[in-house]
Amino acid sequence: MRTDGQVRRSFHEKLFGKNKFKYRYAFTGYAMIAPAFLLLTIFVVIPLVIAIVRSFFDYRSYAEVQQFVGFDNYKLILGTTSFVRSFRNALLFAAVIVLVQLLLSFSFAHVLKNCHNRYGIFVRMIIYIPYLISGIAAAIIFLFMTNYGGGLINGILLAAGLDPIAIDMNVTWARVAVIVPTLWLGFGYNSLVMYAGLINIPKDYYEAATLDGAGWLIKLAKITLPSMVNYFLLTIVGLLTSSLTMFELPFLMTNGGPTESTLTPVLYLFNNYRNVLQSSSVTIAGAILVMLIVGALNAVVFFAVQSKSSQDD
Amino acid sequence: MKASTSKKINGAAGTVIMTVVLIVILFPVLWALPSMFKDRSEIFELPLHWLPHQWTLENFRTVFDMPDYNYLLSVGSTTLVAVISVFLSLLVNMMAAYAFARIEFPGRAFFWVYMLSTMFIPGITILLTSVRVVSFLGMLDTIWVLIIPGVASGYNIFFFRQYYLGVPGYMEEAAMIDGLSRAGIFFRIFTRISTAPMVIIGMSVFMSYYNSFLWPVMTITDNTALYQIMQLIRTLNSRYTGRYGVVLAATMMSLIVPFALYCFFQKYIVQGISIAGVK
Numbered sequence: 001m002r003t004d005g006q007v008r009r010s011f012h013e014k015l016f017g018k019n020k021f022k023y024r025y026a027f028t029g030y031a032m033i034a035p036a037f038l039l040l041t042i043f044v045v046i047p048l049v050i051a052i053v054r055s056f057f058d059y060r061s062y063a064e065v066q067q068f069v070g071f072d073n074y075k076l077i078l079g080t081t082s083f084v085r086s087f088r089n090a091l092l093f094a095a096v097i098v099l100v101q102l103l104l105s106f107s108f109a110h111v112l113k114n115c116h117n118r119y120g121i122f123v124r125m126i127i128y129i130p131y132l133i134s135g136i137a138a139a140i141i142f143l144f145m146t147n148y149g150g151g152l153i154n155g156i157l158l159a160a161g162l163d164p165i166a167i168d169m170n171v172t173w174a175r176v177a178v179i180v181p182t183l184w185l186g187f188g189y190n191s192l193v194m195y196a197g198l199i200n201i202p203k204d205y206y207e208a209a210t211l212d213g214a215g216w217l218i219k220l221a222k223i224t225l226p227s228m229v230n231y232f233l234l235t236i237v238g239l240l241t242s243s244l245t246m247f248e249l250p251f252l253m254t255n256g257g258p259t260e261s262t263l264t265p266v267l268y269l270f271n272n273y274r275n276v277l278q279s280s281s282v283t284i285a286g287a288i289l290v291m292l293i294v295g296a297l298n299a300v301v302f303f304a305v306q307s308k309s310s311q312d313d
Numbered sequence: 314m315k316a317s318t319s320k321k322i323n324g325a326a327g328t329v330i331m332t333v334v335l336i337v338i339l340f341p342v343l344w345a346l347p348s349m350f351k352d353r354s355e356i357f358e359l360p361l362h363w364l365p366h367q368w369t370l371e372n373f374r375t376v377f378d379m380p381d382y383n384y385l386l387s388v389g390s391t392t393l394v395a396v397i398s399v400f401l402s403l404l405v406n407m408m409a410a411y412a413f414a415r416i417e418f419p420g421r422a423f424f425w426v427y428m429l430s431t432m433f434i435p436g437i438t439i440l441l442t443s444v445r446v447v448s449f450l451g452m453l454d455t456i457w458v459l460i461i462p463g464v465a466s467g468y469n470i471f472f473f474r475q476y477y478l479g480v481p482g483y484m485e486e487a488a489m490i491d492g493l494s495r496a497g498i499f500f501r502i503f504t505r506i507s508t509a510p511m512v513i514i515g516m517s518v519f520m521s522y523y524n525s526f527l528w529p530v531m532t533i534t535d536n537t538a539l540y541q542i543m544q545l546i547r548t549l550n551s552r553y554t555g556r557y558g559v560v561l562a563a564t565m566m567s568l569i570v571p572f573a574l575y576c577f578f579q580k581y582i583v584q585g586i587s588i589a590g591v592k
Contacts, residue, residue, distance in 0.1 A: 022417050028495040029418035036409035036428060039465035044431045047439035047446050054442070108334060111327045123331045124583055127338050132571040134524030136543040140550060140564040141341045144348065144557055150357030152344060159360060188338060192586045245435055248526055252547065266437045270527070273441050280441060287438040295433035302433075 055285040073285035083286055085260050086268040089175075093264070094243035096179055101190055101239055102232070104183070109194035124195070127188030135185070135248025142181045143253060167254065171261040174254045178262050181249055186242070190235055197231035198224070230305050237301040244294050265290050342565075349373070349562040356558050372558035376566070382537055382545055384563060391542040392570055394459045395522035401464045402518045403511055409465075410473030411499045415485070432467030436527070444531050454536040459529060463522065469514050476510045477503065512578050513585040523571060542567045 055073050057066040077083050112120060130138070145152045146167050154164035167177040205223045214222070225232075247266040250256055256263035256271075265286070272283045344363070348356055349372055351365040376384050412418070413425055443462060444453075452458040480503070488498050504511075529541040540548070546563050553559040575582065 023419060025416045025495050026418035029412045029416035029421070032408040032412035032416070032496070032499070033424055033428075035405045036465040036470060037424065039405065039461070040428055040431050040467065042446065043443060043462040043465075044434055044439065045427075047442035048434055050442040050445065051439055108330070111330050111334075114323060115327050115331065119328065119331065123335055125579055126335055128579075128583060129342075129572070129575070130338060132520060132575055133568065134526065134543050136524070136526050136546055137564050137567060138341075140546060140560055141345050143550075144345050144561060145341060147357055147557070150359050150361075152361060155359055155361035184338070184341065189586070192583065196586050241435075245437060247437075252550065269437055269440075273531075284441060287440070291433075291435050291438040294435050295438075299430075299433045 051284050051288060054281050055288050057281060059279055059281045069281075073279070073282045074289070076279075076282045077286040077289065080282075080286075082260055082263060083265070083268055086256075086263040086265045089260075089262060090244045090246065090264050092175070093179060093182075093246060094240050097182055097243045098236055098239045100179075101183055101186060102235065104187060105190035105194045105235070108187075108191045109198050112191065112195045113198045124192060127191060129188065130185045131189040133185060135181075136252060138181045138185055139249050139252035142177065146177055169258055171258060174258055174262050177253050178246070178250050181253070182243070182246065186239070190239070193231060193235055194228075197228040201227045233301050233305055237298055241294055241298060245290070342568075345561055346565060349558055349565055351558050353556045353558060356556075372556070372562040375553075375556070375559045376549075376563045382540060382548070384545065384566075386538055387540050387542050387545045388567065388570065390456070390539055391523055394456060394541070395519045398460050398464060398522045399515045399518045401460065402466065402469065403515060405465050406469040406514075407473050407504065407507070407511075408499065410470045411477055411503055413470065414474045414477035416495060428465075428470055429467050432471070440527065440531060447532060453532055454534065454539065456539060458532045459522075459525075459539065459541065463525075463528075466518075469518070472514060473507070473510060476507060480506065509581055509585060512581040516574065516578055516582055519574065520571060 056068060056070060058069045058072070059066055112124060115123070133141075143151075146154070146165070148154060148164060148166045157164050165173050167173045201224065205227070206219060209219050209223060244264075245266050246264045247270065250262045250264050250267050251270070254262045256267050269283055269287055269290070272278050272286075273280065275283070347364050350368045350370070352367055352369050352371060355365060355367065409428065413421065447453060447458050447462060452461070484502060484506075485498050488502060493501060524543060525541060526543040526547070529539075529544045530547075533539045533541065533544065546560070546567060549563050550560050
């Protein structure tokens with residue numbers, strides 16, 4: 001004769017397996033993840049599924065039944081000169097920004113590390129400030145400085161007897177005008193991240209190396225760089241992502257010009273979402289391609305860093 | 314002896330470099346600042362001069378007296394949207410993070426991967442279809458379209474979960490013996506011990522909402538009271554092409570809210586970068 005409790009227990013075991021206490025708070029668990037789960041499903045996953053489905057159909061025709069076209073939309077977008085060019089521009093921006101920003105912030109982090117007084121604290125506080133400024137506001141400030149008629153840059157050039165620069169007429173200067181504000185916005189933040197990486201390296205590593213007679217180059221190659229692999233990876237992927245999805249600065253500074261030399265993928269997609277001549281499915285196929293590149297890049301680095309830091313623990 | 318001299322030289326060089334960097338960082342803002350007080354005839358006048366010859370408040374008057382847009386209302390609604398979003402975002406993401414860190418439930422691994430993977434989807438990829446979804450839900454041109462879609466974030470859940478995994482378990486055991494429920498533990502204990510990550514994530518959520526541009530442009534079209542501040546600045550930039558002082562005044566005043574917040578939380582944020590260095 002089984003007691004009531006035994007019956008209940010065996011029923012519970014049938015439902016949840018032998019670990020009868022393991023899931024005793026399962027309901028609370030579901031309740032606590034429910035809001036995030038629902039919001040992410042409605043506003044991220046469903047839009048993504050719709051986008052993927054649409055990228056395989058032709059929505060240009062206003063027919064009742066949309067036609068399945070396979071990879072045609074992807075072929076069309078990859079055959080679009082502007083879109084391909086926007087990717088090439090983004091790669092160029094990304095290469096320059098990653099290299100210059102890494103070099104600048106890594107070097108400046110060393111300066112910060114060697115300064116232990118109040119001035120150092122003050123400088124660390126101030127250099128973060130541009131990170132608070134949006135691309136739109138930064139573009140306004142730099143448009144003011146590069147104004148053709150009487151901005152700061154051209155004022156100096158004219159006073160020196162040189163020709164003024166029109167950033168929206170010259171390919172090289174247009175690109176510079178997009179890259180420089182980007183560097184300005186992120187420099188302080190990236191320096192602080194690098195600084196955090198530097199001060200996390202135990203001092204005795206360097207002391208031991210000094211005793212062994214190692215010079216600064218050897219210390220850099222054998223201690224600093226290996227200890228900061230994660231910081232470098234995350235900074236690089238952050239810079240790559242923000243460069244490849246650049247939008248506000250080229251949108252306001254140059255609007256992609258001249259001759260699409262500062263057109264970026266996001267700016268291209270933004271302009272074409274309203275373009276009635278191009279099927280929105282084609283534009284969406286382009287947006288999916290952006291995800292495949294940027295998202296995959298992020299995912300690979302994210303999991304590489306995670307597995308490495310779990311090994312470290 | 315030699316070492317201390319070279320240290321002093323290093324220190325001096327460091328101070329010089331830091332001062333140069335400081336000037337470069339502050340220069341664009343400082344250069345633009347007095348031009349808000351310049352008349353339209355003076356703003357691009359050569360030779361260059363930093364301070365206006367004739368101080369005027371005309372630009373501010375224009376910004377505040379626009380017939381079809383209300384600047385202060387835009388700053389206010391942008392700040393309100395950002396503040397509400399910070400609270401909702403902290404609540405929703407911290408709750409989920411706590412469940413993933415501490416509670417066993419069937420399917421946990423699946424839900425974890427599901428939510429984490431949303432963080433690799435760029436906003437631009439789902440921009441157009443998200444607009445379809447919010448339009449289907451009747452949210453266009455309401456305050457909710459600005460707030461709700463961005464509240465849950467895979468990255469923020471991940472960030473808080475990492476933090477909670479480092480919290481020792483005995484605190485909960487003690488609380489459970491005292492008869493506190495799981496939800497009680499979360500609300501009474503875990504929200505109090507995570508001030509530092511809450512400030513860091515809260516600030517980053519605030520900034521992403523306050524500075525957002527693309528999403529409001531796509532979703533707020535007719536309701537000018539809800540025009541977000543960056544959207545308004547861009548509108549002013551195309552409207553007052555000949556009067557750059559007006560655009561500058563609007564831009565510079567929009568920086569006051571984030572700067573004030575930063576001054577307030579600065580200590581947490583600069584220290585927090587060593588914790589949040591992962592992003």
